[in-house]
Amino acid sequence: MSVRVRFAPSPTGFLHVGGARTAIFNWLYAKRRGGVFVLRIEDTDVLRSSDDLVRAILDGMAWLGMTPDEGPFYQTENRAQHVADALRLLSTGKAYRCFCDVATLTAEREATEKAGGGYVYPRRCLAIPRAESDARAAAGAPFVVRLQIPSGVTAWDDGVHGPTSFPNEVIEDLILLRSDGTPTYNLSVVSDDIAMDITHVIRGDDHLSNTPKQILIYNGLGLTPPDFNHLPLILGSDKKRLSKRHGATSVLDYREAGFLAEALFNFLALLGWNPGDERQKMSRNELIEAFDFDGVGRSGAVFDPAKLEWLNGLYVAELSRDDF
Ligand code: GLU
Numbered sequence: 001m002s003v004r005v006r007f008a009p010s011p012t013g014f015l016h017v018g019g020a021r022t023a024i025f026n027w028l029y030a031k032r033r034g035g036v037f038v039l040r041i042e043d044t045d046v047l048r049s050s051d052d053l054v055r056a057i058l059d060g061m062a063w064l065g066m067t068p069d070e071g072p073f074y075q076t077e078n079r080a081q082h083v084a085d086a087l088r089l090l091s092t093g094k095a096y097r098c099f100c101d102v103a104t105l106t107a108e109r110e111a112t113e114k115a116g117g118g119y120v121y122p123r124r125c126l127a128i129p130r131a132e133s134d135a136r137a138a139a140g141a142p143f144v145v146r147l148q149i150p151s152g153v154t155a156w157d158d159g160v161h162g163p164t165s166f167p168n169e170v171i172e173d174l175i176l177l178r179s180d181g182t183p184t185y186n187l188s189v190v191s192d193d194i195a196m197d198i199t200h201v202i203r204g205d206d207h208l209s210n211t212p213k214q215i216l217i218y219n220g221l222g223l224t225p226p227d228f229n230h231l232p233l234i235l236g237s238d239k240k241r242l243s244k245r246h247g248a249t250s251v252l253d254y255r256e257a258g259f260l261a262e263a264l265f266n267f268l269a270l271l272g273w274n275p276g277d278e279r280q281k282m283s284r285n286e287l288i289e290a291f292d293f294d295g296v297g298r299s300g301a302v303f304d305p306a307k308l309e310w311l312n313g314l315y316v317a318e319l320s321r322d323d324f
Contacts, residue, residue, distance in 0.1 A: 002034070002035055002199075003033040003034070003035025003200060004035055004038060004196065004197050004198050004199050004200075005026040005029055005030050005035060005036070005038065005198065005199070005200050005201075006039070006071075006193070006196060006201075007022060007023040007026045007037070007038075007039055007040070007061075007066075007068075008040045008041075008042050008075075008189070008192075009023075010041075010042045010043070010044075010045060010049065011041055011042075011043055011050065011053040011054045012048040012049055013053065014053065014056045014057070014060070014250040015056060015057045015059075015060030015061065015251045015252070016249045016250055016251065017234060017242065017251060018204060018233075018234050018242065018249075019057075020060065020064060020251045020264075020268055021231070021268045021269075021271050021272065022204055022231060023061060023064070023066055024064070024066070024265060024268050025229075025231060025291070028269065028287055028291040029202060029293075030069070031288040032288050032289070032291050035199075036069045037066070037068055037069045038068060038069065038071050038196055038198070039071035039072045039073070040071055040072070040073045040075060040196070041054055041057070041071075041072050041075065042189075043074050043075055044076055044182075044183075044185065044188055046076070059252065060250075060251040063252070063255055063261050064251065064264065064265050065261060065262075065265065065284070070196075073196070075188055075192060078188070078192055079183060079188075081192075081195055082187055082188045082192075083181065085187065085190070085191045085194070085217075085221060086176040086177045086183060087145075089145070089147060089176065089217075092220075093130075093148075094147065094220035095145050096126055096133065096145070096146055096148055096173075097128070097133045097136075097143040097144070097145060097146075098121070098143060098144050098145070098146045098173075098175075099128070099142070100121075100125060105121070108122075118170070119172075120169075120173075121172050121173050123148075123173055125143075125146075126173070142179045144176075144177060144179050145175070145176045145177040146173040147173060148220075149168050149171050149172070149173050149216060150219075151168055153167050153168060154166050154171070154212035154216060156211065156212075156215060156225070156228055158228050158230055159202075159296075160230050160232075160296045161230060161298055164208075166209075166212040168212075168216075171212060171216070176217075185210075186210055186214055186217065187217060189210075189214060190214050190217040190221075193226060194221070194223060198226050199227065200226055200227045200228075201226050201228050201229065202229045202231065203229075203230065203231065204230065205231060205232055205233050206233065208230050211230070231272055232272045232296070232297050232298060232299055232300050232301050233301070234272070234300070234302075234303050235302050235303065236302070237302060237304070242303050247305065251264070259308070260312055260315045262283075262284070262315050263308070263311045263314070263315040264312075265284065266281060266282055266283075266287070266311055267307065267308045267312075269282070269287050270282075271301045271303065272296055272297050272301035273291070273295045273297070274297075275287075275290040275295060276290070276294075276295055280307075280311065281314050281315075
């Protein structure tokens, strides 16, 4: 099986160090396995995405020396496929139309949450017979399409965390298509990963809770999910999630500040991964040769600016006079 991975940033912000680290791990894994590195711009949030941000992401990727083997592809261009996959789930009975109005659902959710509970849609519309559902839709009644979550447990063997599972009862019958017919995030990701023959999903731990939902979409479509590998969050020195409070987080800010791309690449590759020995300064080829999910840590990786300065110093010292 040939390896195909993707880096799938949403252009709602610049290429930050967390995104760049995800891209680097995908890139290293593709190179290590002689695979293909796909770049997919997830631009479905049209209000927050912009061409400038897309350009900044491409610019940051190019500066770090990561040219995609395929892409950039744009998620909005594949919308017809996303809708087709949702309709397939609907026609095979794995999904159903929900006609509940937003005000009722919001009130229910608020009441449950006020009482301290976690709200899960109570599946009223699952009981609507198919013929009636078809007739209501044909008559123009607004509806969303929900995936019917089966009972049981959804489990996978995560390349980083090992065996991981979620009880299905905590997963709501998730919306695949909104009432305006647009696909939701989890559907679009799965649909694209299928269309692009992705074999390994490598992304941040912040997506862990999306994974069971995505696996259930694959199951509903009768397809085998890819391998999942979730990377530890990047933390500031105070052990809180890295943010602007900790200083620069945009990759291009480091370029402006005079850091060398090779130094930042090396530094980010070691953020949450180690080669199993004491090496710190590693060339791109050494990183490719050593990279594996066994060396990826399970808990948060602390971003240490002093270490980046130190590594950068080593790379600067190697420059020829002209390059300097
Ligand atoms: N677009 C998502 C993000 O930027 C990534 C989706 C994924 O990797 O599955 O967080």
